Amino acid sequence: MNPTLYKASTELSHGASMLISNYVFPNDLHVHWSMMIVLYPYITGLVDGAFIIAALYYLFDVKSLKPIARFSLLFAFAFLCCATLPLLLHLGRPERNFNMLLTPSPSSAMAGFGYIYAVSMGVLSFIVLFVYRPDLVERGKKAKGFMKLLYRALTFDSNDLSEKALALDGKIIRFLVGLGIPVAAVLHGYVGFIFGGVKANPTWSTPLMPVIFLFSACVSGISAIIIAYIIIRKIGGHSVDSDCIRTCIKTLTGFFILAFSFEMLEVFSHSYLKTGYHHMVEGLLNGPLASSFWLWQVKICSVIPLILLGCMAFIPLKDAIYTAISGLVSAILLLQVFIMRWNVVIGGQLMSKSARGYTEFHPEWFDKEGIAAVIIIMLIPFIILFVLGKIFPFWAEERKSGIQ
Amino acid sequence: MIIKDFKVNKSCVNEQLILSDEKFPLDMDKRDFIKKVLKGAIAGSLFLVFPMDTTGGGNFDKNSTLKDGISTFDPTIKLPEEIPEIRDRQYDIYKQNFAFIVDITRCIGCGSCCVADKREYNVPDGNYRTWVERYIKDFDDQVYVDCPNGGLDGYQKPRTDIPLNARDTFFVPKLCNMCKEAPCVQVCPVGATFISPDGFILMDSDRCVGCAYCIQACPYSARFLNPITKTAEKCTWCYHRVRKGLLPACVEVCPTGARKFGSLNDENSEVYKILKGPGVLTVLKQSMGTLPALYYMGQRLEVV
Structure with a gap:
């Protein structure tokens, strides 16, 4: 027999024999990281993406994003407040969570979470307070009792709204946003690294993982801001700023092209390099994940938005139509990122380390990490946003003075 | 082994000498002989009638305690030391070097190791500190692997869902690899x-x-989350037993010596001889760079 042909046939038979028995290691039958760990990178992704929009305005002076810059900050803040909830629900012993901060193991990527999260929260909180300081000062003057005290605390007891003071505020905001970009990148890139650093799992173990997570984070965050902006404005009977939407969509297009390219590059690399476990990865994507990966993540939620985004970029559209398609594209992309997280986190665990079979995952409705818990956690940021909206006005034109 | 054989031979020689020294060993009266047999039978049956006193007397008295009317026996004191130079000595934790060897060619898939492990640690159902896999290779070189209930019940029946006749079959015990570069x-x-x-x-x-x-x-998927304690758990090679000079529970019960454990500081230990010998030893998933201290003898290409 031709040596090449022989090699190919033995490889094929070896690969086939690897898969034929569908043997899953006894401890691999259970999927340990379930929906809460899907939700966690999804939420931090929304935070990152929303922060990018704010950064584009406050640091890079993209003026057209002004209407949503402040809202993006609040949106990011509301979701960042809930980023730890899925983790706490996931932990077997949540009461020991502070051990990660108090006695971290320096060799562990996960041990950094508390610190990175705390820094992100600190930076974002200060940015929000400085951006809103003029509003808070004005509101503080009118408030009484406890609210007056609250406003004093939130404004650092400084009611100086002179031009000089506002200019200093501007400088501080630019500095904090500048600091916030690497912090946000680390927050989410690090989440990707949590997965990318697991060499035991061939679908996770790639240096592309943090990059994919980062870009898809930007996609989900920007999409969420676009949808939230359109919906909240429409509900309130206000107009939607067309320029703003167009800039958002352009930014979204750029990030989505990058995210999708890297997602496909990862699959292509597995397929082309044919590393030790490629038959398992191939079997995973064409087997248990055939529907959620190829059909939903790639065809429905990536190719269709790409076509739509292409149309929006090259065909002149009326503002109303453009806005409507923007909402549609954003909704699909929000779903795309969620499915992508699902396919990475849960899909990756369906593959047993026996390299011989796949386990199954069936989400439960009423479980600590069930569907109902996911829905509740995803509702909490909107409740926080609603409460925040009572203190911090969402939109720029609702205030008369201060930093624009 | 040579010394042991010599001792056996020596004792045989002594026995022969003693026998030859006896005067007229076969010249015994038949009646006396029957009397002695009857006395022996009666005396022996009395042991069956009267239960042995576990609270006093006998060999167990020193190690037995009566607590709430139940006799408890501390087995570690009377059990012979299985890993030399540990018991009653200062344990220099920095100078120890242990190894675990699994000999695939000896495993018969009885599942005793899994049972011993489950009982030693009260492992919750559906989770496994150790398990035994069954590999079957048919005449088309297809490999079928299974591990029902982690091999706890032993492989008592052949698989019936394989279309071709089995050409070869073997069992592979799995446990923590005690990696020197442990990802966990x-x-x-x-x-x-x-x-x-x-x-x-x-x-x-x-x-x-x-x-x-x-x-x-x-x-190696050697870990699981204990559903009761909600914490991660894994095989420890029975560290608590090793520190008492005892072998891990699974090694202790293995009827064929498929699981071997010992100190590499002891040049007489079986693991030392195997590891320093010319035999072929492998580790699982070498490409992972985890440097396991668990070695496999007779490892097969099909095993992952």
Whole structure:
């Protein structure tokens, strides 16, 4: 027999024999990281993406994003407040969570979470307070009792709204946003690294993982801001700023092209390099994940938005139509990122380390990490946003003075 | 072994000498002989009628205690030391070097090791500190692997769902690999899992937060999240027994010597002789770079 042909046939038979028995290691039958760990990178992704929009305005002076810059900050803040909830629900012993901060193991990527999260929260909180300081000062003057005290605390007891003071505020905001970009990148890139650093799992173990997570984070965050902006404005009977939407969509297009390219590059690399476990990865994507990966993540939620985004970029559209398609594209992309997280986190665990079979995952409705818990956690940021909206006005034109 | 054989031979020689020294050994009266047999039978049956006193007398009195009317017996005191030079000595934790060897060619898939392990640690159902896999290769070179209930019930019946006749079959016991570069230790965010200076990967269940990162990181899937304690758990090579000079429970019960454990500091230990000998030993998933201290003899290409 031709040596090449022989090699190919033995490889094929070896690969086939690897898969034929569908043997899953006894401890691999259970999927340990379930929906809460899907939700966690999804939420931090929304935070990152929303922060990018704010950064584009406050640091890079993209003026057209002004209407949503402040809202993006609040949106990011509301979701960042809930980023730890899925983790706490996931932990077997949540009461020991502070051990990660108090006695971290320096060799562990996960041990950094508390610190990175705390820094992100600190930076974002200060940015929000400085951006809103003029509003808070004005509101503080009118408030009484406890609210007056609250406003004093939130404004650092400084009611100086002179031009000089506002200019200093501007400088501080630019500095904090500048600091916030690497912090946000680390927050989410690090989440990707949590997965990318697991060499035991061939679908996770790639240096592309943090990059994919980062870009898809930007996609989900920007999409969420676009949808939230359109919906909240429409509900309130206000107009939607067309320029703003167009800039958002352009930014979204750029990030989505990058995210999708890297997602496909990862699959292509597995397929082309044919590393030790490629038959398992191939079997995973064409087997248990055939529907959620190829059909939903790639065809429905990536190719269709790409076509739509292409149309929006090259065909002149009326503002109303453009806005409507923007909402549609954003909704699909929000779903795309969620499915992508699902396919990475849960899909990756369906593959047993026996390299011989796949386990199954069936989400439960009423479980600590069930569907109902996911829905509740995803509702909490909107409740926080609603409460925040009572203190911090969402939109720029609702205030008369201060930093624009 | 040579010394042992010599002793046996020597004792045989002595016995022969004693026998030859006896005067008229076969010249015994038949009646006397029957009397002696009857006395022996009656005396023996009395032991069956009267239960042995477990609270006093006999060999067990020193190690037995009567608590709430129940006799308890501390087996570690009377059990012979299985790992030399540990008991009644100062344990220098920095100078120990242990190894575990699994001889695939000897495993018969009886599942005794799994049962011993489950009983030693009260492992919850559906989770496994150790398990035994069954490999079957047919005449088309297709490999069928299964591990029902982790091999706890033993492989008593052949598989009937294989279309072709089995050409070859073997069993592979699996357990913690005690990696020298352990990914589980690296990823644990709180240091709940750690490498002890004597080379054991251990778990501090009082510190574990139950994040399951170690479970993801272990290439051998040797870890699980205990559904009762909600903390990660794994095989420890019975560290508590080893520190008492006893073999791990699974090694202790293995009827064929498929599981071997010992100190590499002891040049007379079986593991030392195997590891320093010319035989072929392999580790699982070598490409992972985890440097396991668990070695396999007779390892097959099909085993992952």
